[in-house]
Amino acid sequence: MSKYIFAVYNDEDVLMQNIKPLRSQGVRIKEVFSPFPIHGMDHLIGHKRTRIAICSFIYGAIGCLLAIWMTQYMMIADWPMDIGGKPSFAYYKNVPAFVPIIFESAVFCAAHGMVLTFYLRSKTLPGVTAFVPDKRMTDDRFIMQVECNDASKKADLTNLLLKHGAEEVKEYGK
Amino acid sequence: MYEAPIREPLILGDKTNHDITEDICRPIEGKANKYWWWCFIVAVAALLWWVLCVAITVGEGIGVWGINNIVDWGWDITNFVWWVGIGHAGTLISAVLLLFRQKWRLSINRSAEAMTIFAVICAATFLLTHIGRPWLPYWLLPLPNQFGSLWVNFNSPLIWDTFAVTTYFTVSLVFWYTGLIPDFAVIRDRAKTSATKFWYGLLAFGWTGSSKNWQRFEEVSLVLAGISTPLVLSVHTIVSMDFATSVLPGWHATIFPPYFVAGAIFSGFAMVQTLLIITRKVLGLENYITTLHIDMMNRIILVTGSIVGIAYITEFFIAWYSGVEYESYCFINRATGYYWWAYASMMTCNVVSPQLFWFKKLRTNITFTFVLSIVVNIGMWFERFVIIVSSLHRAFVPSEWGTYHPSWVEVGIYVGSLGLFFTLFLLFARFFPVIAMSELKTIVKSSSTQAKREALKHGHSHVSHH
Numbered sequence: 001m002s003k004y005i006f007a008v009y010n011d012e013d014v015l016m017q018n019i020k021p022l023r024s025q026g027v028r029i030k031e032v033f034s035p036f037p038i039h040g041m042d043h044l045i046g047h048k049r050t051r052i053a054i055c056s057f058i059y060g061a062i063g064c065l066l067a068i069w070m071t072q073y074m075m076i077a078d079w080p081m082d083i084g085g086k087p088s089f090a091y092y093k094n095v096p097a098f099v100p101i102i103f104e105s106a107v108f109c110a111a112h113g114m115v116l117t118f119y120l121r122s123k124t125l126p127g128v129t130a131f132v133p134d135k136r137m138t139d140d141r142f143i144m145q146v147e148c149n150d151a152s153k154k155a156d157l158t159n160l161l162l163k164h165g166a167e168e169v170k171e172y173g174k
Numbered sequence: 175m176y177e178a179p180i181r182e183p184l185i186l187g188d189k190t191n192h193d194i195t196e197d198i199c200r201p202i203e204g205k206a207n208k209y210w211w212w213c214f215i216v217a218v219a220a221l222l223w224w225v226l227c228v229a230i231t232v233g234e235g236i237g238v239w240g241i242n243n244i245v246d247w248g249w250d251i252t253n254f255v256w257w258v259g260i261g262h263a264g265t266l267i268s269a270v271l272l273l274f275r276q277k278w279r280l281s282i283n284r285s286a287e288a289m290t291i292f293a294v295i296c297a298a299t300f301l302l303t304h305i306g307r308p309w310l311p312y313w314l315l316p317l318p319n320q321f322g323s324l325w326v327n328f329n330s331p332l333i334w335d336t337f338a339v340t341t342y343f344t345v346s347l348v349f350w351y352t353g354l355i356p357d358f359a360v361i362r363d364r365a366k367t368s369a370t371k372f373w374y375g376l377l378a379f380g381w382t383g384s385s386k387n388w389q390r391f392e393e394v395s396l397v398l399a400g401i402s403t404p405l406v407l408s409v410h411t412i413v414s415m416d417f418a419t420s421v422l423p424g425w426h427a428t429i430f431p432p433y434f435v436a437g438a439i440f441s442g443f444a445m446v447q448t449l450l451i452i453t454r455k456v457l458g459l460e461n462y463i464t465t466l467h468i469d470m471m472n473r474i475i476l477v478t479g480s481i482v483g484i485a486y487i488t489e490f491f492i493a494w495y496s497g498v499e500y501e502s503y504c505f506i507n508r509a510t511g512y513y514w515w516a517y518a519s520m521m522t523c524n525v526v527s528p529q530l531f532w533f534k535k536l537r538t539n540i541t542f543t544f545v546l547s548i549v550v551n552i553g554m555w556f557e558r559f560v561i562i563v564s565s566l567h568r569a570f571v572p573s574e575w576g577t578y579h580p581s582w583v584e585v586g587i588y589v590g591s592l593g594l595f596f597t598l599f600l601l602f603a604r605f606f607p608v609i610a611m612s613e614l615k616t617i618v619k620s621s622s623t624q625a626k627r628e629a630l631k632h633g634h635s636h637v638s639h640h
Contacts, residue, residue, distance in 0.1 A: 013619075031386065032384070032385045033382055034388065035191060035195075035356075035611075036383075036613065037389075038385070041388070041389075042389040047389055052390055052393050052394060053396075053397050056397050060401075070316060074316060074326075075325070075327075075328050079325055081327065094329070098328050100337070100408065100412055101333070101334060103404075103408060104334070104337040104340075104341045104408065107341055107401050107408075110397075111341075111348065111349075111398060112344065115352060115394060118390050122386070122390055122391075123380065124380055125379050125380065127380075130359065130378065130382050132382065135363045135364065136363075138356070138359045138360040138363045138364075138381075138612075139195045140615075
């Protein structure tokens with residue numbers, strides 16, 4: 001398992017400006033922790049685009065099909081009812097009345113499926129112990145997680161980070 | 175993102191990221207002040223009254239209400255539509271304003287979404303009690319049952335309503351909760367006692383704020399906003415179809431869906447004003463919820479109030495223009511008949527009063543806004559009462575004519591539902607961060623007073639880098 005040290009920044013712009021110079025000098029940045037989302041950060045440290053919106057679309061499509069099947073089965077196949085002289089014997093004639101149900105079902109599945117996927121993929125669940133390298137990371141500090149496998153190079157790496165805008169460099173939880 | 179330095183700041187008082195954390199966490203970490211306790215005691219008293227009136231309704235049956243064979247929907251459905259409508263503003267603020275990139279939503283979206291959830295809970299209690307046998311609500315769901323192949327009728331707007339309200343409530347809840355997670359983590363990480371650390375740690379779901387998590391979080395927020403927007407429009411559209419798909423004069427109107435949606439946003443923003451004007455004062459959040467925010471919301475009240483006004487007049491015109499005597503009678507009776515006073519209240523509160531917001535002096539006057547926000551909600555309550563009761567009390571033949579007066583139990587359930595609503599909101603304001611800290615911090619570098627000052631001093635280049 002890799003070992004890490006943590007560079008603490010007090011300004012998100014300073015942190016962002018220093019990512020490229022640090023990486024060009026061979027520093028391996030694993031993650032950046034911040035109290036709020038910073039646009040472009042994911043791209044800068046090399047995260048791929050999230051596919052969670054595609055998942056949402058698939059869940060929505062499943063919800064849509066589920067509702068089409070449900071209304072077809074219940075209203076046409078299993079128990080056709082004559083309502084107001086307008087019997088529901090053919091799905092294509094009856095389907096306008098089912099549009100609200102199909103829409104709501106699609107939204108329900110798309111939203112809940114996506115949020116559940118988000119929680120599971122991000123390991124954001126009740127009872128999970130949080131990874132907190134520095135307690136100020138949810139307040140006003142920005143933490144850069146840097147790989148440091150060779151203990152002999154730790155001092156050099158620390159100096160490099162301090163030279164590149166870091167306020168302090170520390171180990172996990174210390 | 176570039177923002178003109180002359181545009182008014184959204185965060186006043188030179189606040190830094192740390193100041194935001196301190197200011198929003200202070201009410202949660204400290205003790206509740208006496209204003210909170212007084213409000214809470216009154217709200218819980220009303221809630222207990224609600225429990226009593228609901229118990230009587232469930233125990234005796236809805237015969238204890240004033241409704242009868244002629245006017246068979248009364249205060250119950252009036253209150254249901256009123257509460258659901260109020261809920262719509264929260265989704266509008268958090269979803270629609272997100273899609274339009276309106277940054278002023280950031281300090282009000284959290285409490286507006288909370289309002290949505292509590293208002294929909296209140297609305298649901300009216301749905302449950304009005305069915306008469308509230309222990310059988312699953313009859314509304316398409317479940318396999320012991321009566322043979324008997325399913326719910328998917329042609330019925332009442333079943334569409336079941337699906338719409340369920341989807342709306344649960345989706346609003348996860349939208350709200352997902353936004354709360356990073357803020358719970360803030361409280362967890364600065365907790366002084368182990369109990370605070372434990373409970374907020376549990377609520378925070380182990381959130382860390384890594385850039386991968388933020389990337390997903392932003393995508394989830396955007397997609398949820400995208401699908402919540404048609405969802406919120408669909409909910410009040412479907413509520414309006416409960417009426418519009420019938421053949422009753424006064425209900426049978428194609429204008430209902432847009433007119434109901436505009437009315438919902440109108441009343442919802444009024445309720446947001448009522449709540450936030452008190453909240454900002456009691457919790458000392460004047461630097462975050464500024465007169466600019468109040469002005470912006472008043473503009474939306476003005477727009478939607480005008481749409482509602484035009485809808486009322488259009489309805490009246492079409493009743494005459496259609497040449498249908500039942501339709502014409504219904505509207506003349508509405509304005510001059512037995513319930514004329516309800517109609518007059520509705521027109522005054524909803525059509526005349528919001529027009530005062532054309533004046534900037536009034537839009538930015540906090541006392542005036544507070545009073546008008548309550549006037550608007552009274553007006554919107556009367557709108558639903560007028561639509562429901564005045565249409566029902568004079569149907570096609572004189573044998574279908576009658577009147578309706580609520581019983582004390584019905585009044586009690588309504589007043590009690592306000593107690594339920596305020597109890598939930600006060601608990602929210604006590605234990606949850608009322609402003610989305612993690613979202614508000616994103617505009618410190620572009621829309622705070624110090625950022626504006628810097629930008630004016632140095633020209634445009636220093637406003638923001640991304």
